[in-house]
Amino acid sequence: MASSEQDIQAIVARKYRHGFVTDIESETLPPGLDEDVVRLISAIKREPQFMLDWRLKAFRQWQRMKEPKWARVHYPPVDFQSISYYSAPKKSTDGPKSLDEVDPKLLETYDKLGIPLHERARLAGVAVDAVFDSVSVATTFKGRLADAGVIFSSFSEAVLNHPELIERYLGTVVPIRDNFYAALNSAVFSDGSFVYVPKGVRCPMELSTYFRINALNTGQFERTLIVADEGSHVSYLEGCTAPMRDENQLHAAVVELVALDDAEIKYSTVQNWYPGDENGRGGIYNFVTKRGDCRGRNSKISWTQVETGSAITWKYPSCILRGDNSVGEFYSVALANNYQQADTGTKMIHMGRNTRSTIVSKGISAGHGQNAYRGLVKVLPGADGARNYTQCDSLLMGDQCGAHTFPYMEIQNPTAVVEHEATTSKISDDQLFYCLQRGISAEDAVNMIVNGFCKTVFKELPMEFAVEAQNLLAVSLEGSVG
Amino acid sequence: MSVANRGSTLERIEQAHLAARGRLRGGAAWDRRRRVALDRLLARGLPDRRDENWKYLDWAEIDRRNFGLSDRSRAPGELLAGALSGLAPANTVVLIDGRFADDLSAIGGDSGLTAESLAAVIERDPESLSRALRVPGDDADDRFALLAEAFVDDGIVIRVPDGATPSGPLYVVHIDTGREASHARVLVEAGSASRLQLIEHFISSSEAASLSNVACEVTLAEGASVEHLRLFQQGENSVHVETIQAGQARDSLYRQQLFMLGGRILRSNICVRLEGPGAACELHGLFMVDVSRLADLYTVIEHVAPHTRSNELVRGVATGRGRGSFNGRIVVGAGASKADSRQSSRNLILSPLAEINARPQLEILTDDVKCSHGATTGSLDTNQLFYLLSRGIDPETARGLLTFAFCEDVVARVALPELRRHIEELVVGRLPDRDVIKEFV
Numbered sequence: 001m002a003s004s005e006q007d008i009q010a011i012v013a014r015k016y017r018h019g020f021v022t023d024i025e026s027e028t029l030p031p032g033l034d035e036d037v038v039r040l041i042s043a044i045k046r047e048p049q050f051m052l053d054w055r056l057k058a059f060r061q062w063q064r065m066k067e068p069k070w071a072r073v074h075y076p077p078v079d080f081q082s083i084s085y086y087s088a089p090k091k092s093t094d095g096p097k098s099l100d101e102v103d104p105k106l107l108e109t110y111d112k113l114g115i116p117l118h119e120r121a122r123l124a125g126v127a128v129d130a131v132f133d134s135v136s137v138a139t140t141f142k143g144r145l146a147d148a149g150v151i152f153s154s155f156s157e158a159v160l161n162h163p164e165l166i167e168r169y170l171g172t173v174v175p176i177r178d179n180f181y182a183a184l185n186s187a188v189f190s191d192g193s194f195v196y197v198p199k200g201v202r203c204p205m206e207l208s209t210y211f212r213i214n215a216l217n218t219g220q221f222e223r224t225l226i227v228a229d230e231g232s233h234v235s236y237l238e239g240c241t242a243p244m245r246d247e248n249q250l251h252a253a254v255v256e257l258v259a260l261d262d263a264e265i266k267y268s269t270v271q272n273w274y275p276g277d278e279n280g281r282g283g284i285y286n287f288v289t290k291r292g293d294c295r296g297r298n299s300k301i302s303w304t305q306v307e308t309g310s311a312i313t314w315k316y317p318s319c320i321l322r323g324d325n326s327v328g329e330f331y332s333v334a335l336a337n338n339y340q341q342a343d344t345g346t347k348m349i350h351m352g353r354n355t356r357s358t359i360v361s362k363g364i365s366a367g368h369g370q371n372a373y374r375g376l377v378k379v380l381p382g383a384d385g386a387r388n389y390t391q392c393d394s395l396l397m398g399d400q401c402g403a404h405t406f407p408y409m410e411i412q413n414p415t416a417v418v419e420h421e422a423t424t425s426k427i428s429d430d431q432l433f434y435c436l437q438r439g440i441s442a443e444d445a446v447n448m449i450v451n452g453f454c455k456t457v458f459k460e461l462p463m464e465f466a467v468e469a470q471n472l473l474a475v476s477l478e479g480s481v482g
Numbered sequence: 483m484s485v486a487n488r489g490s491t492l493e494r495i496e497q498a499h500l501a502a503r504g505r506l507r508g509g510a511a512w513d514r515r516r517r518v519a520l521d522r523l524l525a526r527g528l529p530d531r532r533d534e535n536w537k538y539l540d541w542a543e544i545d546r547r548n549f550g551l552s553d554r555s556r557a558p559g560e561l562l563a564g565a566l567s568g569l570a571p572a573n574t575v576v577l578i579d580g581r582f583a584d585d586l587s588a589i590g591g592d593s594g595l596t597a598e599s600l601a602a603v604i605e606r607d608p609e610s611l612s613r614a615l616r617v618p619g620d621d622a623d624d625r626f627a628l629l630a631e632a633f634v635d636d637g638i639v640i641r642v643p644d645g646a647t648p649s650g651p652l653y654v655v656h657i658d659t660g661r662e663a664s665h666a667r668v669l670v671e672a673g674s675a676s677r678l679q680l681i682e683h684f685i686s687s688s689e690a691a692s693l694s695n696v697a698c699e700v701t702l703a704e705g706a707s708v709e710h711l712r713l714f715q716q717g718e719n720s721v722h723v724e725t726i727q728a729g730q731a732r733d734s735l736y737r738q739q740l741f742m743l744g745g746r747i748l749r750s751n752i753c754v755r756l757e758g759p760g761a762a763c764e765l766h767g768l769f770m771v772d773v774s775r776l777a778d779l780y781t782v783i784e785h786v787a788p789h790t791r792s793n794e795l796v797r798g799v800a801t802g803r804g805r806g807s808f809n810g811r812i813v814v815g816a817g818a819s820k821a822d823s824r825q826s827s828r829n830l831i832l833s834p835l836a837e838i839n840a841r842p843q844l845e846i847l848t849d850d851v852k853c854s855h856g857a858t859t860g861s862l863d864t865n866q867l868f869y870l871l872s873r874g875i876d877p878e879t880a881r882g883l884l885t886f887a888f889c890e891d892v893v894a895r896v897a898l899p900e901l902r903r904h905i906e907e908l909v910v911g912r913l914p915d916r917d918v919i920k921e922f923v
Contacts, residue, residue: 396848399816399850401847402847403844405842405845405855408841409840410839411831411839411840411859413831414836416831417859417861421856422855423853424846424853425853
């Protein structure tokens with residue numbers, strides 16, 4: 001084992017791969033938050049009056065709210081006045097019209113991240129909306145999407161070009177008073193993505209957003225709204241990275257999904273924000289509200305997430321199963337290594353008849369990591385024939401880490417069938433021994449076993465993301481066996 | 483529940499305390515102890531719906547109760563005879579509204595087992611009892627124990643000397659008689675390598691809106707074994723809240739079996755700490771809630787020492803407007819390697835207005851453990867139902883049989899045959915079409 005331990009040490013010492021800072025001049029608001037900042041953000045974005053009113057309402061609501069404390073995460077209090085609420089790469093003129101006009105340094109950044117922008121985008125067949133700090137930088141493949149009738153643009157553009165859709169759907173899934181961070185996001189969100197898939201359209205390609213926090217002391221508050229009209233289908237991917245810094249940075253996003261009759265939305269996330277160093281210094285606080293509303297009959301919303309980054313992950317992608325026969329799915333792999341903390345899970349609210357939900361959550365804890373699954377399955381009195389299956393498995397590596405399960409099952413209908421299963425285990429010595437005696441290194445063996453453990457989730461990811469997720473997991477975990 | 487209402491409940495508690503103060507035992511030291519508990523309770527308040535561990539409770543119903551301490555110690559004799567029918571245990575203790583009834587209690591045998599009135603022990607030896615009896619903490623889950631502490635005066639002290647193995651069970655009957663509250667303390671100390679079978683039976687002599695609040699502590703020394711069976715059969719309006727703390731030394735075994743088959747509200751906080759290597763605990767529970775009964779079971783099993791085992795099994799049946807909730811926390815501490823913990827919660831929900839809430843929670847802080855839990859909620863299996871129907875059994879009976887079989891999961895684990903029989907009869911009595919089912923079981 002001696003040599004493999006050395007290998008492990010080398011890999012442990014490996015630095016966060018995405019921890020570079022791009023040297024771009026940026027326009028950043030001074031830190032602090034008051035009504036003027038909200039007005040200023042709205043003015044910079046040249047938003048119509050209804051947006052400003054909405055933001056101000058959210059801001060006033062936020063001022064009355066208290067920071068929630070119930071999650072099983074520990075962190076020093078966030079000083080909301082020391083964060084800058086808007087940071088944009090400086091523009092020479094009025095912003096890029098096409099990819100060629102995008103600052104080459106930015107493109108280089110995305111190259112380093114390995115996201116398929118520009119030519120690579122075409123090969124990968126992915127349309128990307130890249131959000132750099134707070135503003136959306138470039139959206140590829142607009143033309144092809146427009147031909148299909150799909151609207152895929154940055155949120156600010158959508159506010160200007162499709163105000164009627166924004167006004168109709170914004171805040172209908174996550175209302176501004178929903179929670180502390182959702183209210184904050186509603187007041188100060190700077191950009192994000194908007195997708196509208198019209199009736200009967202199957203979106204011709206996977207849509208994707210890449211988020212990156214670059215500037216120092218900024219918070220990222222993006223907002224994503226996806227509306228799938230009757231009979232439509234869309235698959236959306238989201239990836240996230242941030243540079244290495246000693247300070248903690250706040251990321252408080254809101255994602256709203258609306259699926260109308262017979263529509264289907266598949267939302268995949270590979271989250272790799274900077275997790276902090278091995279002593280728990282720095283890293284992103286990822287406090288996100290994600291919710292999907294299966295508003296129509298036979299609609300389906302599927303969340304898949306691979307959470308390997310962030311110092312603290314605190315999010316619960318949820319489904320409101322309002323329409324009859326609607327389906328909600330949640331597949332999650334959450335990894336907490338070093339001093340990372342993850343409190344994540346889902347809510348499935350069964351309202352319509354014959355609604356079904358599946359929850360598969362895989363938590364991996366290593367080092368001093370703390371990983372919690374927290375979920376709610378609620379079956380309301382009208383939800384006849386509701387069905388839920390929940391499986392939460394935890395894998396522990398090392399005796400300093402923790403794995404926790406906090407499920408809630410609230411059942412108010414006698415025809416419901418709700419099942420919950422959870423197991424906790426470590427990588428068994430037998431499995432490891434079996435691999436070692438066949439000449440597989442301890443590290444590879446652990447990777448194999450972990451990948452096997454997560455397989456049910458990975459197979460839900462679009463192919464290119466699945467590969468990335470596997471690699472990400474391997475990198476994040478290396479060094480935790482010994 | 484509004485905060486203003488809450489305030490008035492606390493005021494009533496304070497008034498009840500003032501009214502009772504003069505007649506409580508133990509001298510100045512115990513008066514002080516009660517006062518400290520009251521002050522802490524008043525400062526922190528009772529938990530409420532916003533508290534995650536108390537959110538499913540019917541607080542309006544509890545706030546309607548009287549918190550004043552009852553001083554009755556008489557109960558109709560026939561009630562007692564009825565409760566004991568067919569069991570005829572050698573050792574019986576009766577508590578009426580939390581007060582030890584000397585004339586109705588009898589402890590025989592020479593095994594060394596003692597069961598005394600807590601009031602008598604306070605008067606005889608206030609200091610040593612003060613050391614033995616736990617002072618409840620500030621945790622919200624301990625708030626009702628704090629309430630009991632503020633009124634501590636009577637209850638029962640059960641001691642089994644080292645190595646003693648009484649031949650028969652100790653049978654403790656708790657009787658609620660009226661509209662006042664009872665705040666009984668139960669202290670059980672099992673010496674090393676001793677064995678105790680303790681049966682607690684909760685009944686009431688009237689349909690009055692009573693509140694009984696029990697704070698119970700069980701300590702098991704090395705190698706001790708305690709089987710603790712608890713049967714709830716109170717009247718339609720009685721509210722029972724209890725806080726049970728068990729501490730287990732090396733190689734001890736604590737088995738609790740809880741049957742909620744009556745009463746308006748049962749809220750049970752059970753906390754078991756496995757403090758010595760090799761300690762094991764088993765918690766079995768069954769609640770049947772119908773009409774507008776509510777059962778709220780909250781259990782915490784803490785694995786502190788290595789090589790500890792726990793097995794928890796809870797079954798719930800909700801019909802009518804019944805509401806049942808099970809909140810089971812398993813905590814495996816950083817030092818508890820090789821812990822083995824299993825938990826299973828299964829619930830039947832049989833009517834449109836019934837409700838089941840389940841929260842099987844795991845908190846694990848070390849890696850070398852085996853932990854699993856499963857929870858299901860649903861209706862009867864249609865295949866099983868069809869099987870019985872296809873054999874000519876009518877639907878009502880078939881449903882009753884399947885429900886009975888579901889409850890048998892827990893009832894069958896009762897060790898004493900006559901008691902198991904008794905509980906089976908009670909379970910059948912709660913099923914629709916009971917007469918037909920009786921023929922089968």
